[in-house]
Amino acid sequence: MPIKKGKEALEELHNSSIEEEDRTVIELKVGEAIRSRGLTQKEVAEKSGIRPTAISNLARGYVDRISLDHLSKIVRALDIKDINELITINVESEAMQNWYHEKIEQDNEERE
Incomplete structure (x- = not known):
């Protein structure tokens, strides 16, 4: 299945039948960029x-939200031409969510 971009991806996400236990995850790829x-x-x-x-927090993905002002400044600083270089939209299953939360808990325990 080809990867959808921009408006087409958002429309497909909006129109798709996502099960209740799934959630949409927006991944920032600042560090990668x-x-x-x-x-x-x-x-x-x-x-x-x-x-x-x-x-640093953005590069490591340690943010819950980002302002459009910051996003705009990063786009200019990195000369981003396609927003897909910075953002990916994924639908995450409940199993993946559980794995992710367990991984975060393990990481937090290791830091203590």
Whole structure:
């Protein structure tokens, strides 16, 4: 099945029959975009005017939300031409959600 992009992907997601136990996951790929351009997080922070800790959190995926202002600044700093370079939309099954939550708990326990 071909990967849908942009408006077509959003329409398919909206119109599809997703079971209740599934959820939509929006994945930010800021870290991947930074690495693919051979930049450091510090360089992106300087170019974008966003605090280095915020860039670090975004690059590691440690955010629940992102402002459109920050997203716009990152797009300009990285010269992003296609938003799919920064964002992926996935439908995650309940089994995958459970695995993900277990993994987070394990990571948190290891840090303590």
